[in-house]
Structures are given as structure tokens and as C-alpha cells.
Amino acid sequence: MTPGFDHETDVIVFGAGMGGMCAALIAAHEGLDVILCEKTGQVGGTTATSAGTLWIPEAGGRGADDVAQARTYLEAETGNRGDHALREAFLTSGPDAVDYLQRHTDVKLRPVGPHPDYHPDKPGWSMQGRALGPYPFNGRLLGKDFALVRPPIAPFMVLGGLMIGRDDIPHFLKPFRSIRSFFHVAHIVTRHAIDRLTRKRGARLIMGNALVARLLFSLRKKDVRLRLNCSLVELIGEPGRVEGAVVNFNGTPTRVRARRGVVLATGGFSASKWLRAEFFAPRIVPHTSAFSGNSGDGIAAARKHSGATGDGEGGPAFWFPVSVLREHGTETVFPHIVLDRARPGLIAVNSQGLRFTNEADSYHDFVEAMFRSHATTPSIPAHLICDRSFIRDYGIGLVHPGSSDKGIERFVNAGYLRRSETLAGLAKVIGVPAKNLEWMVSEHNRFALTGTDEAFGKGSNALNRHNGDPANTPNPCLRPIVQPPFFSVAVYPSDLGTSIGLRTDVDARVLDTDGVSIEGLYACGNDMNSIMAGAYPFPAQWDPKLGIHVT
Numbered sequence: 001m002t003p004g005f006d007h008e009t010d011v012i013v014f015g016a017g018m019g020g021m022c023a024a025l026i027a028a029h030e031g032l033d034v035i036l037c038e039k040t041g042q043v044g045g046t047t048a049t050s051a052g053t054l055w056i057p058e059a060g061g062r063g064a065d066d067v068a069q070a071r072t073y074l075e076a077e078t079g080n081r082g083d084h085a086l087r088e089a090f091l092t093s094g095p096d097a098v099d100y101l102q103r104h105t106d107v108k109l110r111p112v113g114p115h116p117d118y119h120p121d122k123p124g125w126s127m128q129g130r131a132l133g134p135y136p137f138n139g140r141l142l143g144k145d146f147a148l149v150r151p152p153i154a155p156f157m158v159l160g161g162l163m164i165g166r167d168d169i170p171h172f173l174k175p176f177r178s179i180r181s182f183f184h185v186a187h188i189v190t191r192h193a194i195d196r197l198t199r200k201r202g203a204r205l206i207m208g209n210a211l212v213a214r215l216l217f218s219l220r221k222k223d224v225r226l227r228l229n230c231s232l233v234e235l236i237g238e239p240g241r242v243e244g245a246v247v248n249f250n251g252t253p254t255r256v257r258a259r260r261g262v263v264l265a266t267g268g269f270s271a272s273k274w275l276r277a278e279f280f281a282p283r284i285v286p287h288t289s290a291f292s293g294n295s296g297d298g299i300a301a302a303r304k305h306s307g308a309t310g311d312g313e314g315g316p317a318f319w320f321p322v323s324v325l326r327e328h329g330t331e332t333v334f335p336h337i338v339l340d341r342a343r344p345g346l347i348a349v350n351s352q353g354l355r356f357t358n359e360a361d362s363y364h365d366f367v368e369a370m371f372r373s374h375a376t377t378p379s380i381p382a383h384l385i386c387d388r389s390f391i392r393d394y395g396i397g398l399v400h401p402g403s404s405d406k407g408i409e410r411f412v413n414a415g416y417l418r419r420s421e422t423l424a425g426l427a428k429v430i431g432v433p434a435k436n437l438e439w440m441v442s443e444h445n446r447f448a449l450t451g452t453d454e455a456f457g458k459g460s461n462a463l464n465r466h467n468g469d470p471a472n473t474p475n476p477c478l479r480p481i482v483q484p485p486f487f488s489v490a491v492y493p494s495d496l497g498t499s500i501g502l503r504t505d506v507d508a509r510v511l512d513t514d515g516v517s518i519e520g521l522y523a524c525g526n527d528m529n530s531i532m533a534g535a536y537p538f539p540a541q542w543d544p545k546l547g548i549h550v551t
């Protein structure tokens with residue numbers, strides 16, 4: 001044992017989300033001795049509650065020349081901002097990284113079908129073939145370790161812990177529509193009922209939860225040492241070099257030497273009051289959709305060791321609009337990702353009762369539009385407006401499609417849904433000028449009849465239409481708002497993850513404030529500065545952890 005240390009290993013990784021688990025797994029496969037330390041009692045972080053989509057050109061099925069197309073798209077999105085070398089490393093190593101995982105581990109990925117990039121007007125854009133998702137995973141295979149997988153957020157589960165994916169929703173809404181739908185639902189529900197006899201939630205895992213479970217399953221197969229309730233306190237080393245870390249293991253500080261490297265994967269700073277204040281201002285971001293354990297520990301520790309953060313040019317985080325249900329002393333934060341905003345018969349207005357954006361644009365762009373509008377007219381919260389038929393057909397936020405009047409009453413009583421028989425009445429309830437709201441809705445209804453949103457182009461591009469209702473004509477995103485009562489839900493900005501992180505070189509080595517690599521210190525996941533330079537071009541954040549390379 002090296003004097004001054006309590007333990008030694010080749011690599012120590014902090015944070016068991018996608019970034020850290022992936023880094024630990026690959027290091028172990030490359031023959032290194034690894035310890036994976038997770039601050040909480042479960043693995044998964046934000047990854048476990050995410051959709052688990054990865055955006056990897058070429059690997060998503062579009063073929064070898066897709067890297068060139070994707071490069072064009074990324075260049076159009078980021079312009080001169082950010083680090084070109086890192087983006088290039090991502091483009092060229094992404095397919096190999098996916099191939100590596102598929103061949104050597106139980107992380108099995110598949111193209112997810114049509115899943116458009118978010119800006120169809122940009123050159124190199126693609127409708128599908130870049131997004132990958134994990135195959136569903138049977139949590140029973142984990143045995144006792146199943147309890148270590150952080151569950152998804154409650155609104156994304158039904159029947160006491162059954163995960164429902166986007167593909168399942170049409171079957172669950174109309175199980176008797178076809179034999180296929182009936183058997184799909186019957187199979188899932190029966191399996192769930194059996195699971196619930198012995199477990200707290202269903203073991204049919206999909207999306208980010210499947211990804212985390214697959215990573216944990218693979219780590220166990222490789223006998224990687226996973227230490228729960230074990231957190232990074234500080235780095236040990238000298239200027240320009242990190243030798244190890246002080247680790248808090250169940251309250252006991254332990255000095256661990258890492259011969260080959262320390263990997264920071266603590267998930268960014270979504271839960272850090274101080275770093276939010278430093279990087280988010282002047283934006284008002286009252287909520288986070290990311291994991292509450294991600295308090296910026298990796299970034300703070302590296303900064304004390306001269307680690308440099310990105311400049312945030314283009315933006316500090318990725319955004320979701322969220323609504324908040326406060327009921328029985330609890331708060332449920334619901335991200336409005338794709339299930340309601342793009343559907344026909346909904347508009348969003350600011351405090352003047354005026355529309356301010358194309359509601360069907362990506363969640364990130366929607367929140368950016370809230371910020372822009374707020375600079376001149378209070379727009380936080382904004383209000384999503386719809387009528388009774390919209391809730392019947394599509395649901396809004398936490399209110400499921402097909403909800404009965406009684407079901408709706410619960411949300412009205414909690415103040416989550418605002419309701420009135422008239423638009424003027426609704427305007428009064430939410431405190432916006434009635435004339436403006438009535439005018440906005442009548443304009444929108446006129447656009448719905450012609451199929452052209454003359455104000456903001458809702459339904460005018462492939463992304464909008466993909467998330468609209470194909471059965472609705474002439475525009476899948478526009479339908480008159482006419483059937484009382486009228487409803488509104490307040491939405492606020494939240495971050496789904498932070499994009500400012502530690503600057504790194506193409507091998508994920510953290511750079512110091514002079515731009516020089518710090519020997520022995522690596523960052524991945526949201527601890528690494530995003531290659532997107534504030535843009536949000538596609539249905540995933542970059543997964544730089546795939547490219548990590550421990551030398």
C-alpha cells in the first residue's frame with residue numbers, strides 16, 4: 001500500500017448513472033481494477049428516470065455516410081461555438097462505442113424507428129436512423145439487485161409500478177381496438193400482477209430504467225466493486241496531477257489511490273443551489289427534472305484542483321417545461337415532453353393572454369421561447385389552454401386521456417387544472433386579459449380551419465407533425481378550441497440536466513484553467529462540458545461517456 005492511502009485500485013469512478021456505470025464497465029472489460037462509488041443507496045441517477053435514448057449517427061441504422069450528414073447538422077446547430085475536436089471525437093467514436101457495448105456487455109441497443117432530429121430546417125437533418133434505445137430488460141434477472149435500480153418518476157408508471165412506454169400508450173388507451181392491442185395489454189398486465197406478488201414494482205423495465213438495469217447486470221457479471229452510500233469528498237494530488245480521492249464511505253473518510261485515474265460522473269449540478277445561481281442567472285428556473293443527488297460534487301472537487309468549466313456560451317442547461325401538482329403535502333413535477341403540446345387543440349399563452357411560440361417545438365426550444373418572451377412580458381408561468389375534447393382525446397400533463405369528469409375534478413380541486421365554462425371566465429381565473437385570450441383562441445381556430453398557423457407555424461414541420469395526431473386534418477397539430485369547459489395548466493421552466501461541465505480533451509481528461517490536461521482526472525456524463533454548446537439538436541443529450549478512454 002502506498003503510504004498515505006487506505007486503499008488502492010486502478011480506477012475509481014464517482015457516480016452510478018449512465019456515465020459512471022459505463023466508464024466503470026468499459027474499464028473493467030479492458031482489464032483494470034475498478035471501484036464504482038455511488039453517493040446514494042441506489043444506482044441510476046437521472047438516467048434511471050430518462051427515456052434512455054442515445055443519438056449515435058451510423059449506429060442508428062442510416063448507414064456509414066450518415067456521419068458526414070450528422071456533421072453537417074451539428075455544424076449548422078452549433079456554428080462556431082464549442083469544441084470542434086470533441087464533436088469530431090463523438091461522431092467518429094460513437095458507432096465503435098455502441099458496437100463495443102453490444103459485443104461485450106448486456107447493454108443491448110436498437111434503433112427506435114422514426115424519431116426526428118429537432119430542427120428540420122437545418123441541413124443534414126434526419127427523420128430517423130440516429131436514435132437508439134435499450135431493449136426492454138427483465139428486472140427479475142437481477143435478483144436482489146433489482147431493488148438497487150432507482151425507479152422511474154411516479155407519473156411515468158401506472159397500476160402501482162408498471163412502466164408504460166410511448167409505444168404502449170395506444171394499446172393501453174384502446175385495448176379492445178384489435179386482437180394485437182388486447183394481447184399486448186393482457187400480457188403486460190398479467191406479468192405485472194405476478195411481479196407485484198413479490199416486488200414493490202413491475203420488473204418489465206424499459207427506457208432509461210432498462211439501460212441502468214442492463215449496466216448493473218453487466219457490472220455484476222464483471223464483478224466490479226460497487227460501493228453504495230459512498231461519495232466523493234475531495235481529490236488528492238498536486239497541481240496538474242490527481243493521484244486519488246478522499247471518499248466518504250458511510251460516514252468514514254477513506255483515502256483511495258487510483259493508479260490509472262479518477263473518473264468524475266456525478267451527474268452535473270442540477271441540485272446545487274450555488275452552481276445554479278452562478279450559471280443559470282438571469283433565467284428563472286424554479287424546478288429541476290434531474291435527480292436530486294446531482295449537487296455538482298464532481299465539478300466542485302475538480303475546480304478546487306484547477307479544473308476549468310465551460311463558458312456556457314449558448315446556454316447552461318437543457319430544458320423541459322413542467323407543471324406541478326401539489327396535493328396531500330407532496331409535490332409532483334411533470335415534464336411536458338411530447339404527449340400534449342404538439343397535439344391539435346392546445347395553445348400556450350403568457351401573462352398577457354398572448355401566444356409566444358410554436359407549442360409543438362421541442363421542449364428545450366419551448367422553454368427558450370418562454371425566457372425570450374419573459375424578457376418583455378411575464379411568461380413564467382405560461383399557461384397551456386385547451387378544451388374538454390382535448391383532455392378526452394389526448395390528456396394534458398398529469399391528466400390522462402379519457403379522464404372522466406370525476407377524474408378531472410381531482411386536478412381542479414388541487415389547483416393543477418384551472419377550469420371555466422367560458423374563455424373570459426378562464427382568463428379571469430388565471431389572471432390574463434380576457435379580450436386577448438378570446439382573440440388568441442379565435443385566431444388559432446381560424447388557423448385550424450385553414451391548416452396554417454400564420455402566427456407561429458404550429459404543425460408546419462416534420463417534428464411538429466410527428467408529435468401531432470396524424471388522424472387530424474388538414475394539420476395534425478391544429479384543431480379548434482371550442483368545446484366548453486375550457487382548461488389551463490401552468491407550466492414553468494425546469495432543467496433536465498446541466499450542459500455546462502468540466503472542460504475536457506478528446507480523451508475525456510479534465511483541462512485546467514490554462515487548457516492543459518490534468519493527469520489522472522477524467523469527466524463524463526453531465527460532469528463533462530457538453531459538446532452541443534447550448535444547442536439541443538436531437539432527442540438525446542450527447543453520451544460522451546461512451547467515448548471515455550482511460551489511459
Ligand SMILES: Cc1cc2nc3c(=O)[nH]c(=O)nc-3n(C[C@H](O)[C@H](O)[C@H](O)COP(=O)(O)OP(=O)(O)OC[C@H]3O[C@@H](n4cnc5c(N)ncnc54)[C@H](O)[C@@H]3O)c2cc1C
Pocket residue numbers: 014015016017018019020037038039040042043044045046047048049050051052053054230231232233265266267268289290291293294295296297298335496497524525526527539540541542543
Ligand atoms: C425525464 C427525463 C428524460 C430524459 N431523457 C433522455 C434521453 O432520452 N436521452 C438522453 O440522452 N438524455 C435524457 N435525459 C437526460 C439524461 O437522463 C441525463 O443527462 C443523463 O442521465 C446524465 O447521466 P449522468 O451519468 O451524467 O448522471 P446521472 O444519471 O444523474 O448519475 C449521476 C449519479 O452520480 C451520483 N453522485 C452525485 N454526487 C456524487 C458523489 N459526490 N459521489 C458519488 N456519487 C455521486 C448521483 O447520486 C447519481 O446516481 C432525460 C432527463 C430526464 C429528466
